[in-house]
Amino acid sequence: MSERILVGKALDVEPQFFDNKNVKSVTKRVLIGKKKGATNFVMRLFTVGEGGYSPHHSHPWEHEVFIISGEAAVVTDQGVINAGKGSYVFVPSGVKHQFRNTGNGDLEFLCVIPSSADEE
């Protein structure tokens, strides 16, 4: 556990790039996670380029998402739901989902997951 308050600029965090058959133009930054002493949940920042998308998948951990800028289409089994700047999205565990950038310019969103997830 950390004993100190940590402050940093999100864009100074090392980016990870994803671009393959399941993911397009996605940059991920782990802002606060286990390496910084956070034991319960992980805050990540995603930047999705124009026309990009996250995987269309499900997993046993939930997402708590907040759209910082841009326009997203959330692909769900209930249909496609639009979510713009200032929207929240709760994806329960086990529910299939995808985030697609439907705007001009980048889509930026925060996505928080539990530390028990099989990723950071």
Add this chain to the structure above:
Amino acid sequence: MSERILVGKALDVEPQFFDNKNVKSVTKRVLIGKKKGATNFVMRLFTVGEGGYSPHHSHPWEHEVFIISGEAAVVTDQGVINAGKGSYVFVPSGVKHQFRNTGNGDLEFLCVIPSSADEE
């Protein structure tokens, strides 16, 4: 547990206002929490008016914070740390902290806490 993806606009969530001797000009909205089926952690949006501040306190649960807009001074036992738009702040459990709006206009930040916290 919810089985559905929930999407909403943060500003449509009912606000709670705080203004007393410990807190000034603070509006809180619980975007995603137990009432929406989120069992592990809670995402809240805080809006702090010009000159406003959160309590200077500590508690047994951590904060994962992201500054959406405005300028904050984070008051810590290590000194005051400035955190502007696009900054993250990790407050470990048990560490004293306060967020002060030092900018012109509102300060907006997300603050995620574990569901075990004695608040929502």
